[in-house]
Amino acid sequence: MESNIYQVYEDEIHSLEEEIEMLTQKFENNIQEPTFYSDEEIQISIKSHQGESKQRESSPDLKAELDYLESDLSFLMKLTGIWFTDYSKKTVEKTGNKIIQKYRLSGNCYSLPFQLEFQLLEIQNKKSVSAVVTDLSIIMESGEYSDLSKFVSSAEERGNLLLFFRSLSSFAEWCEHRKCTFKHFKAKYPDIVRLPEGLSGDYMVIRSPELSGFELMIVWKIYVDEHGRVTPVLDLLPRIPMQALEDKGAVENGPKCFRNMLLLLGIEASIESLIKSVGMEK
Template sequence: MDKSNFQPYEEEIQALEEEIRLLTEKYEDIQQESTFFSDEEILKSIKSFQNETQEEIRGNESDLKAQLETLATNLSFLMKFTGFNFTSHSKKTLEKTRNRTVQKHRLSGRCHSLAFQLEFQLLEMQDNEEMSAVVSDLSIIMESRKDSNVSKFLSRTEEHGDLLTFFISLSTYAEWYEHRRNTFLHFKAKYPDIVTLPEGLQGDFMILKNPKVSGFELVIVWKIHLDEEGTTTPVLDLLPKVPEQVLEKRTSSVESIPGSFRSALQLFGIEAAIENLIQVLGSEK
């Protein structure tokens, strides 16, 4: 066979061999470059990487700390604004599927000076992108339930599973409850010889006595009415208890005391009206 027939193949083989040689040299150069690092350079690179990692961690910690401080500030504000302080909470999952979850919750806490305990089931349902929640089996324990009006409100709330109304209404009711308590405490401390609290600070009436007039008493009744809808209304009135000998001499002036007290409530407010009444009572002989 003529050698000219093999010439194209020989040229192609030579071209491939040259390409292989060039690639081999390039690979060796890369290998040499990758191994030409001193121990000092390697340690320096490791230290640099560690510093960058630590700075990133410190940055993340700083962000988390700032977020926690913000959350704590917001929580403190909400507690002061609403009076709520939750002391314990637990939950137990009773049922869980792809689009349905049933959990049992137990919650306890205080709103100002009123303690409460709640137990309820929460059904959460996922429908496409919409989430809905339903409260059921709601049970509320409160010492104030002894009050018939409070008991009716709580029973209605339990029946409807209306937690939102419960928290809103309890916040207002407890605020008035605390206001009454602090007012009684203030006047008892300021006028210990005149003010008497037969049922203590948790009671709903205060007795004013003039030490110089035996048997003469003014009973300030301060009820806090909570209706079934959750509306809180303070109701104040004054009931005079007057000895017969005093009543015979000053019938008209005694009978006018309750009306004058109600007018003072509207004009000056609760504390000022009580203060004025005590001043007048203390000046009587």
């Protein structure tokens, strides 16, 4: 009886050994057998590998690219003087190949603040994408600049954002240049140069310390037409007491001579020469 039991165990062990040997051979055969893939499967595998490699390799490059874009944006801001402080975008409508988005922008162009609100209609065709600006609204504190106010109204009607930013940049840059010039001469000749309207005014007054009532007013206007052309215009307005009018011709020719000096010497050098020519330099 006991021997029969041992025989059953031996048979079971033998059976398991055979099964293990069979599975081992099958496993080894599968390992050694080559696997063939179609061309399509190979291309898919290559593209998948390239995508994973690029994803791994681009991680350090993303920061470098971001730094480059920020540097490029900073350069453009310094070049144009335009700095955006707030931005928002909202999708109003999206049907088929048409998208309407509403934008809000605010910022400063040098010392001039501005706010914009407009809608952008994008229509995507098979070959290209067209975009049209509509409902453009521009808010600026341009009360002291009547020409700029007229130009802003014209830009709103046309919906021309590029023209607006280009002309605003040029206009604001000239305003900044005028302010810096006035500040320079006020600091250099504090007892002679007056700025009745401050640094943001459009004229400066030169007073003679020796001749009472003798003044030269340099008027510096900055015009912008409805087409966005910015033109700085400088002129000289002398104010001389009657008792000092010995040579009326010199007084009448003064503005013309000043305009000729502007063409030859430039703005700063012409003002400096004008101050020296009337004996106001100490």
